[in-house]
Amino acid sequence: MRMLINVPESVVSDALRGVAAAHPDLTVDVENRVVVRRDAPVADKVGLVSGGGSGHEPLHGGFVGLGMLDAACPGEVFTSPVPDQMARAAAAVDSGNGVLFVVKNYTGDVLNFDMAAELAEDEGIRIAKVLVNDDVAVTDSLYTAGRRGTGATLFVEKLAGAVAQEGAPLERVEAVARQVNESSRSFGVALSACTTPAKGGPTFDLPPGELELGIGIHGEPGRERRPMMTSAEIADFAVHAVLDDLNPTAPVLALVNGMGATPLLELYGFAAEVHRVLRERRVPVARTLVGNYVTSLDMAGCSVTLCQADEDLLRLWDAPVRTPALRWGI
Amino acid sequence: MRMLINVPESVVSDALRGVAAAHPDLTVDVENRVVVRRDAPVADKVGLVSGGGSGHEPLHGGFVGLGMLDAACPGEVFTSPVPDQMARAAAAVDSGNGVLFVVKNYTGDVLNFDMAAELAEDEGIRIAKVLVNDDVAVTDSLYTAGRRGTGATLFVEKLAGAVAQEGAPLERVEAVARQVNESSRSFGVALSACTTPAKGGPTFDLPPGELELGIGIHGEPGRERRPMMTSAEIADFAVHAVLDDLNPTAPVLALVNGMGATPLLELYGFAAEVHRVLRERRVPVARTLVGNYVTSLDMAGCSVTLCQADEDLLRLWDAPVRTPALRWGI
Numbered sequence: 165m166r167m168l169i170n171v172p173e174s175v176v177s178d179a180l181r182g183v184a185a186a187h188p189d190l191t192v193d194v195e196n197r198v199v200v201r202r203d204a205p206v207a208d209k210v211g212l213v214s215g216g217g218s219g220h221e222p223l224h225g226g227f228v229g230l231g232m233l234d235a236a237c238p239g240e241v242f243t244s245p246v247p248d249q250m251a252r253a254a255a256a257v258d259s260g261n262g263v264l265f266v267v268k269n270y271t272g273d274v275l276n277f278d279m280a281a282e283l284a285e286d287e288g289i290r291i292a293k294v295l296v297n298d299d300v301a302v303t304d305s306l307y308t309a310g311r312r313g314t315g316a317t318l319f320v321e322k323l324a325g326a327v328a329q330e331g332a333p334l335e336r337v338e339a340v341a342r343q344v345n346e347s348s349r350s351f352g353v354a355l356s357a358c359t360t361p362a363k364g365g366p367t368f369d370l371p372p373g374e375l376e377l378g379i380g381i382h383g384e385p386g387r388e389r390r391p392m393m394t395s396a397e398i399a400d401f402a403v404h405a406v407l408d409d410l411n412p413t414a415p416v417l418a419l420v421n422g423m424g425a426t427p428l429l430e431l432y433g434f435a436a437e438v439h440r441v442l443r444e445r446r447v448p449v450a451r452t453l454v455g456n457y458v459t460s461l462d463m464a465g466c467s468v469t470l471c472q473a474d475e476d477l478l479r480l481w482d483a484p485v486r487t488p489a490l491r492w493g494i
Numbered sequence: 495m496r497m498l499i500n501v502p503e504s505v506v507s508d509a510l511r512g513v514a515a516a517h518p519d520l521t522v523d524v525e526n527r528v529v530v531r532r533d534a535p536v537a538d539k540v541g542l543v544s545g546g547g548s549g550h551e552p553l554h555g556g557f558v559g560l561g562m563l564d565a566a567c568p569g570e571v572f573t574s575p576v577p578d579q580m581a582r583a584a585a586a587v588d589s590g591n592g593v594l595f596v597v598k599n600y601t602g603d604v605l606n607f608d609m610a611a612e613l614a615e616d617e618g619i620r621i622a623k624v625l626v627n628d629d630v631a632v633t634d635s636l637y638t639a640g641r642r643g644t645g646a647t648l649f650v651e652k653l654a655g656a657v658a659q660e661g662a663p664l665e666r667v668e669a670v671a672r673q674v675n676e677s678s679r680s681f682g683v684a685l686s687a688c689t690t691p692a693k694g695g696p697t698f699d700l701p702p703g704e705l706e707l708g709i710g711i712h713g714e715p716g717r718e719r720r721p722m723m724t725s726a727e728i729a730d731f732a733v734h735a736v737l738d739d740l741n742p743t744a745p746v747l748a749l750v751n752g753m754g755a756t757p758l759l760e761l762y763g764f765a766a767e768v769h770r771v772l773r774e775r776r777v778p779v780a781r782t783l784v785g786n787y788v789t790s791l792d793m794a795g796c797s798v799t800l801c802q803a804d805e806d807l808l809r810l811w812d813a814p815v816r817t818p819a820l821r822w823g824i
Contacts, residue, residue, distance in 0.1 A: 166685040166686045166702060166705075166722075166794045167685070167760060168685060168725050168728065168756050168760040168761070168763070168764050168794075168795070168796055169724070169725050169760055169763060170724045170725050170726055170763070170767075171724075174763075175759060175760070175763060176759075178725065178762075178763030178766050178767075179759050179760070179762035179763045179766070180762075181763070181766035181769075182750075182761070182762030182763055182764065182765035182766035182769070182784065183762050184766075185765055185766055185769040185779075185782060186750070186762070186765050186782040186783075186784045187782075218759055219757070219759060221757065221758035221759045221762070222758055226758070241759075355496040355497070355498060356496045372496060375496075392496075394499070394500045394501075395498050395499050395500050395508065396500055398498065420512075420516070424755070424757050425754070425755035425792055425794075426498050426792070427549070427551065427754050427789065427791045427792055428551035428552055428556070428786070428789070429505060429506075429509050429548055429549060429551045429571075429791070430497060430498040430499055430505070430509070431498070431512070432508075432509040432510075432512030432513055432516070432551070433498070433499060433500070433504075433505060433508030433509045433511070433512055434498050434512065435512035435515055435516050436508055436509070436511035436512035436514075436515055437500075437508075439511075439512070439515040449515075452515060452516040452517075453516075454512065454516045454818075456758070456786070459757065459758070461757045461759070462755055462756070462757055462794070464496045464498075464755075464792070465498070466498055486822075488784075491821055491822050492816075492821050492822075492824070493824070494822070494823070
């Protein structure tokens, strides 16, 4: 065990205390596990709430702030937050204009956000929901019916967050979120397993010298295992898998994402290969984001998410954002 | 080997191709290994140039842009760049107002920046240099006479970069850089070794269940090895080591830095403990930055850097910056 923790039981609470200490722009309810923009509810603005199991940081807490999420609810590591958290978050951010729940497609998250929506609606809050299910690797998985939600969550939260910040009504914010999800696809690759605090060891068995193509962000099985491949070969496999499903007709936003333990030096080399494949497939790239954004604790590996972006989505991408993990223009 | 690379020989060039693809604000000379602000030389502005071995990303290439560095020169992994690179960078960014070299205190970097300064001065470029030597762990180390340069490099590059962006003359930019270095101290801890592409395996031996207190960013030996400690105990040790040397009399900027493979979830928990120790020692914290900024490839672990900041340095910290890894206000 080589973890920087106190005890496994307090990992999430400890992290939330750190978020509170480091980010005075956020209000952190450590006990109830809700991270909220300090200025919430923002008058005349639709609220955006997301959440999910911890272990994918900076998703979601690192995306709370102006131009992105109004609140995030972290669950235990790789475990859905509970409906009470989500309903509490909705109440904290609703200005009367309604709240959009951004839900990654995992069975626990889906059920709990459904229950939270009922709780919030009982309190008179209008709720819309968008399901993120961008991972083309497999249909149905360990915790999912249908496709898993992964890297596109960042695009949904940024772009829907930007249109909400502009003052769009709930129906429009929901429509943008849905458009972004439908315009996005992802594919991930593991070069190592990840270690959960509770288990203290690898969560699955991936022998050195092998990789898993199509991995999920909790280490759920992908399409196949192979002997180690080069960065160029991995980019070929991942980008073709995404493009064959997406067939973009407009320039794309590209997220070249690290799973947590892969050095930035390697991720940038991989970004070069992703761009090469996109050039070969004649897909123009409008913007590229490289880094560890939708992670799986200390897993080594990477994922590629592409989002087909019209002029309106590009404008929303460039709009100001001020969160711990994504910040520009302000 | 679980690396996302093509061949070890091309790791740095591959990464530079990725930086070029992802960041249109930067001009990347892949062959000569120089990363430059696209708008360089900026009229009437002192140029800031840094560089060092690769493997510490986002340092330094991720800090090139408005309000921070004008250029960076990456060497091979854990190997100093050569004088030609540095002189080329100086020529690319000099507007006639001179250039400051920010040099981490490693013997190779120091010698090569000295030679580069001579080369640049021969071309009529005024050069000033500041040596960063903030690591309190040990005096003299594997590649260093005196103290090593680590996390304070980020503060030097940000704060001197901000005053340069304001149009300050070379003497003032150099003075700020020197003040920041003298006001900063760091201490690092390894929970695992790191793996260089050339070696393909751990660069030193750190058995599971042990940690190394006072590690260098290339895995150079620190003060001592101990059985695994909690996050709270590590924060106690690291922050006390820094404060006993720094004795701050003003609020501090705090960098809670990951070595590369430690999940953000754990780093934020560690940030909470760092804040606790600072509270106990009655040291006010003005700003906190949490993340992987001065890394050591895939090493698990963390470091703490504190910089005593007067009002002027705080203003420079908050000034706009627009680089791949640090960006706000613009």
